[in-house]
Amino acid sequence: MKNEIKFIGLGEKELETLSKDMLLSLNLKEMKEIQEHYKNLGREPAQIELETLAQTWSEHCKHKVFNALIDYVEDGKVEKIDSLFRSYIVKATDEAGKKKKDFLVSVFSDNAGIVKFNDEFNIAFKVETHNHPSALDPYGGANTGIGGVIRDVLGCGLGAKPIANTDIFCFGEFDMPAKDVPKGILHPKRIAKGVRAGVRDYGNRMGIPTVNGAILFEERYLGNPLVFCGTVGIIPKGMETKAAKDGDLIISVGGKTGRDGIHGATFSSIELDESTSAAAVQIGNAIEEKKVLDVILQARDRGLYTAITDCGAGGFSSAVGEMGEELGAEVHLEKAPLKYEGLAPWEIWVSEAQERMVLSVPPKHEKEFIELCANEDVEATVIGEFVKTGMLKLLYNGEIVGDLEMDFLHNGGPRRELKAKWENKKEEKISIKTGNLGEDLRKLLSHPNIASKESTIRQYDHEVQGGSIIKPLVGAENDGPGDAAIVRPLLDKNDGVAIANGINPMYGDIDPYWMAASAVDEAVRNIISVGGNLEGIALLDNFCWGNPEKEDKLGELVRTVKGCYDTATAYDLPFISGKDSFYNEFILKGKTIAIPGTLLISAIGVMKDCRKRISMDLKEEGNLIYVVGKTFNEMGAGHFALLNGIKEGAVPKVRFKEARKNFESLVKAIAVGGKNDERIVRACHDCSEGGLGVAIAEMAFAGMKSAEIELGKVLQEEEIKEDAVILFSESNSRFVVEVNAGKKKEFEEIMKGCEISEIGEVSGGNELAIKGLSGKEIVKENLSELKESWKKTLRW
Amino acid sequence: MKPKAIVLRTAGTNCEYETNHVLKMVGFDADNVHINELIRGDKKLLDYQMLVIPGGFSHGDYLGSAKILANKMTYKLGNDIPEFIEKGNLVLGICNGFQALVKSGILPGFGGNYKKQETTLTMNDSGHFQDEWIEMKNVNKGKCIFTKDIDFIIPCPINHGEGKFVAPKEIMGKLKSNDQVVFKYVKNPNGSYEDIAGICDESGRVLGLMPHPEKYFTHLNSPQSTRTEISNEAAGLAIFRNAFGYFK
Structure with a gap:
């Protein structure tokens, strides 16, 4: 095969070096498993195959920490945890699902979670993080962060129509003197302004109201700002499942493929340092995505395709790999439309160029689909087909450049085994001398985490689509801090969705368990405050953490997840989707600065009658x-x-x-x-x-x-x-x-x-x-x- | 038969959903039609009685707001829109639609010349996009058919970055003497000359405005509705009801 990598004969040291040099972000155990696989095949892997494995097995795509076997020691007591995800998150959802019959429609299996809205429609919700890119290129990172989560919702089920966005940011201290900002880091205020503009210019152009959010400032986010972008969508009942069929064409829709965003998925699992390059950041174009959104919703309603997913992390490699997991696929890489000449086949395959969706279209609908796209100036190109071979076959100008077993790609890879520990601290109640409480109150109101976010909120369109019921700013002069937002997506019906979030990373400095409980409680309180109810609430969990290989960091994560479980089950609330982002650490002159372990709980609350809002x-x-x-x-x-x-x-x-x-x-x-x-x-x-x-x-x-x-x-x-x-x-x-x-x-x-x-x-x-x-x-x-x-x- | 409205969309249009809803609410049949369908001839403008160009960021507003859409209207649709107006039909441009009408010269359309740009809408004084509820008042003396009998303040949102109406002095004078000024802001949010929020052509059948009356079609939309009891006949509907009334 072309572009083979000398691999099967390598020793452990060399495997580790190769993983690092190729930016694969695979550990030794994983490299050895791949080596074993190719030894059995009796050949060397092609470069494109290694890249595909690295993308598919990346933390970003596979959530290896949440599925790991963990030895957890709390105050000296040992506990074996077989997957945090299964033992706590999924368990909470299963328990809530038993009590809320029919509420859960699709959880954890798709790009977004889906719950029941009314008799005709369901609601999809997803929150993503785009932290590393936003640290290097705040505007571009935020642009593509929001673009990506919108595509997640557009690509869930057979496609949901986005109806609202929510954005939560954590930045370093905005008033930090410029001279104190270390080399290689952008000033927190510059990051804040860039992120705000990025979300504004993309979200507004997409015509999706940004109705909810939060902004926090804390010094430990200096090198690793957090950017959470969320999208709520509405999808007709019955469209929540999808499956590509043998013989369906693989069609790429939307943007062209370029060299931007190569290694985005694997890059997200690396600690940043002064020398990290911005080339891994994608370039966004909102209008391209808006055009794609417009044609896809029409094609969906005409029944022109059998499955859809977005090209996010890992690009085509993840999208085609995922859609063809149960079948097999054959892709002709030279057919992908390029932004410019000169891309190697593997670059086409893993590029994370934006605004692309992959669809499986039965051959009988090919003409109608391509015509529909062309009518609205959207490029749609057949790049291959799904075939029941169980293999992922990659060709370039007729020559096979990669040939991978779907089974190995998706089910291979060793489970991670990690260690975690947590020591409970003794908490003391404190006594506070009462001084001038009026002054204290004014100071608190001026604290950046509490202070009005009006200058940001008003740059976002929260009225578009006509469904805004409770706005982010409320009151006599339309400037008070609303709790949750409510949108009414069907303009002639009174069903509504309340959208809220809970986040308080500082509590985690004392006990992450109570940080999690507080975040869930806060999100729920916000929904109730505008007239929502417990029955209609579904949660998303987003974890942004430091290096999980450090026992204390992982211990904090375990405490957090336990807090999530206990609080969610106490209120019978399901988690329907989530995301994790690790390695949010910055190495500065040999010293590591980790963010505080940060849990964002996002909540949607379905309301039968939004006229009950307050x-x-x-x-x-x-x-x-x-x-x-x-x-x-x-x-x-x-x-x-x-x-x-x-x-x-x-x-x-x-x-x-x-x-x-x-x-x-x-x-x-x-x-x-x-x-x-x-x-x-x-x-x-x-x-x-x-x-x-x-x-x-x-x-x-x-x-x-x-x-x-x-x-x-x-x-x-x-x-x-x-x-x-x-x-x-x-x-x-x-x-x-x-x-x-x-x-x-x-x-x-x-x-x-x-x-x-x-x-x-x-x-x-x-x-x-x-x-x-x-x-x-x-x-x-x-x-x-x-x-x-x-x-x-x-x-x- | 119901009068038919065409909601013209293109890449980046984003208010067609609620605009279509409000048109149907007041009695129109309404179709969302891509401009390419008109250009190709798949759909005909003259099959409709009212043209609505809704809000959005047509083609990204990358060459200035609505410039590309305006060019498409001028050079790809040629005489279609002027002919449509001359036949006695209605045209309404909201936000990006207003920008398109101004940049194609359909507004102010002095002397029935719908191809000469006389005014523009430029960057807000704030320098960025603004979302807020404003109040606007009808100052038209009777020419504009959309504002017949509107003697009350209309609150509704603005959602724009380039909404500052500017024009040379003599054009401002002409707009006033021709009774082509329609809406003024009660409190100017963007630096528009003489608080202008919307203008019409000389026939009174073409209206363009920056604020979004279509986003105030029920009392539930109002940010004040939890404080004071508001009639379910939301003020934003009045403009659309007048348009419908014109065909009765």
Whole structure:
């Protein structure tokens, strides 16, 4: 065979060197298994074959860490974990699926997870990460990050129509002095602006509303910013499954193939350093993808193809390999349309050039399909066919350049065996001297993680497609921080989808288990806050981690996954898809900086009637203010602690049983009534970063209605003796709720047996007034000034 | 028979879905048609009574907003659109559609010359794309058929990066004296001259505007609907109802 690599005679050292030199990112065990395979075949592998194996077996495509055998030691106790994925994530989904009959349509098996929406449609959801590319080329990385996840949704089942995007970013500290930024790293503010522009220019051009997101700043993201891009899609019932048939043509649709993005999949499993090149980053073109989207939805509805997938990581090699897994395929690489001449066959095969989809089209539909594409100036090219041989045969100008067994490609590869450890730390409750709490509140509102993201949100189109119901910014002046967003994808129906996220990586510094529980809890609270319910919620889990070969890093991951499982099962919530990104570490002058292990929980909440929506801004003078949920002394890793350099304190926990009861009753209370003044609950806001103090301030300045509350009335753990703790503790499972003054009895009746406390009322004037435990007024702040504190930080 | 509307789309159009929905809501039959279908002759403009060019980023707006689409309208469709207008039909351009009408010269269409560009829509003063709800008021004195009897403020979103309306002084004067100014922003979001949000041609049958009335077709769209009770007859519908009424 052409381009054979001298391989079967190599020793261990040489195999390792070869993996490194060819950027295969395969470890010795994997290289040896490949060597064994070719020894049995009695020939050397072709370069293209090694490349294909490396792509297919890459961490990016195969999730080797989540499927590994792990020896986990917690406080000296040994536990054998046979796949984190199966033992926790899938298990949680299976358990929830048993209780939510018909809700789960397609989970973990496709590019995106699919759940039931109504009797005619299902909803698909996927969140991807695009971290490494965004570190090197923020604009291009974010562009192709969003382009990629849109194609995931377009390529799930027989193709879902994207209806909303969500984007979550973690950056280094934006106000870092330029001289302190190490060589080879872009300044966090430059990365932030580039990523924002990249998402804006791609998402807006695609005509998909960006309705939800979050931005966090922390110094450990300096060399490894995180860019999570998510897309929600809608797909007609019955179109969730696909299967290429023997004899179907392999058609590449959309962009041409170039040398951009070679080794993207394997590159994502390497630690970055000062010398990493940007050539592995793909180049995006939104309009090309929009054209592809337009023709594919038409072809789908005409039934012109049997299967579809996107060309993402690994390019054709992954797409064709995946679609032909059960069959076999023959690909004529010279037929792929190229951006320019000079690509080697293996480069065509693994290039991650953007805006390409691969479809299997029965020969009888070839003409109609190609014509449909041509009519809208979309290039569609037959590059081969699916044939029932069990082999992946690659040809270039008639010559065989690669010939791989599908079975070895997909089922070969050794399982990883890893070690993990975790030591529980003793947590101490802390006592905080109460100073000027008004000033503390203003500082918290100005904290970049809490501060208004308006300057970013307003650069994204969140109205396109006409389904925007609860917008990212709400309130009297359309500038308050909405909890979840709601979209109504079918313009003549009232079914809605709420979209939210939960992320709090700092809690992981104390205990990743509670970080995970908090993230799930937060995402759920956001959905409930706008009128959603537990029955309609499905979750995605995205893990961005450091090097999993380090025992302590993997130990943190195990704790996190356990937290995911326990919280999801406590609320009967399924995970429907997810993603992991490892090796988010940066080597600087020989020193490794790892990101904090970061879990993003994204949630969709299907709502039968989106007219039941509510927003978080205070509405009417005289209405009552309640806190749902109990406040504990949990100041650890919260934003008050971060601001004041406090390292101690207990991390917020979740009391599953009590939380669930609170959630279920609150959902009922929110659903009562039709017109605004018939509603029991007029406003509801999730209590999260900055605790009760920030939540009530946000509600007041969003509604431009003053509020008077008393901390002594807040349901709290007995031993709390300090105003600052009640005001700023970030205890989970809490909401601040505005209750219609005339419906107090009805509210309390519905909330019977739940943790609620009436803490004050919406009052006249333009101030937030808070009485402390002593009964004395401890905060009296002008709403416009509070709002300005919140708005000023990120006005760039 | 229902009047028929054609929603003209091309690569990068992205508001055809909700535009089509609103047209049907008020009584039109509406088809989304790719410009290539008109160019090839598969579909005929004259089979329709109203042409709507919806929002989006036609051809990426890479040569300036809607420039490529405008060129296609001028050079590939030739006289089709002017003839369509002269026959008494309606044309509505929203956002990118307004940009296409302005850049092809269909608006302001002085003296019935629909091929001379007199004004433009350029980068917002902010320098970037903006998404926000604005309020616009009808200032037309009676020429524009789309705004008949609209004496109320219409809130609706703007979603554009290049929405700043600019024109030389004499053109501004002519627009005013001809009663071709239709919508003004209550609070100018983008630096448009004299707060202009939309203009019509001399016949009053061609309207172009930057804001998106089609995105305010139910009270649920309004960002204020959780605060105050809003009529389900959303203000954005009025423009489309007038267009429908024209054919009754």
